[in-house]
Amino acid sequence: MIEIYKDWNFPDTQYVRERTEKQQIVLHHTVSGDSVNGDMSWWLHTKERVATSYVISREGHLHKCFDDEYWAYHLGLSAPHFAKVGISYRPLDRYAIGIELDSWGALVQHTDGKFYPVTTQNGKVVPNLKCKAVENIYEYCSNQKYRGFQYFERYTTAQLATLGELLHHLMEKHHIAARYKSDIWNVTPRALAGWEGVFAHASYRQDKSDVHPQVELINLLKAL
Ligand SMILES: [Zn+2]
Known part of the structure; x- marks a missing residue:
């Protein structure tokens, strides 16, 4: 079991309460300051079902937004993103668990x-x-x-320690295998085709720079 610092228990208007089989875990950063409360109130005020299941603060506190069996929109993908790598659109948000690291990026x-x-x-x-x-x-x-x-x-040591625990927990729970490949720091057809694994938001979109390839994060992903 993994220790949740705070369960925000999002209302089901903020995510899609439908169980889906998860294939991917996607790492993001928030582009925000120290207040996780600020991130949450922003999300809860939007009409869209945009969210991630987890947010990890700089102190390494794990905030849960909604159960990882369900899903929400966090990739922001449309047909042109897929066309660039020669494949057709697929609704990857349904199959991808999102994790945000609090960071200015x-x-x-x-x-x-x-x-x-x-x-x-x-x-x-x-x-x-x-x-x-x-x-x-x-x-x-x-x-x-x-x-x-x-x-x-820089992602903090405490933040990356919590991320490591969370990734182990999610990979075991959802039977997601992750073998590190350095292609995740560029747009990669593996991500867009829905291959199993741990990816960065930047693996899907050229216009994103989350998460960035800090050496401690690379080491963490290699050790999974
Ligand atoms: Zn992102």
């Missing part, structure tokens, strides 16, 4: 030298100065940026 450096979450203005990526500067930085080499970004917030 991609960061850019402002002229004050500090790192801020990004926002887009007139197609240009600029620091979101309304947010607090982020201190826990993970840096990629300038010639090995991830999805165009050199800096990301």
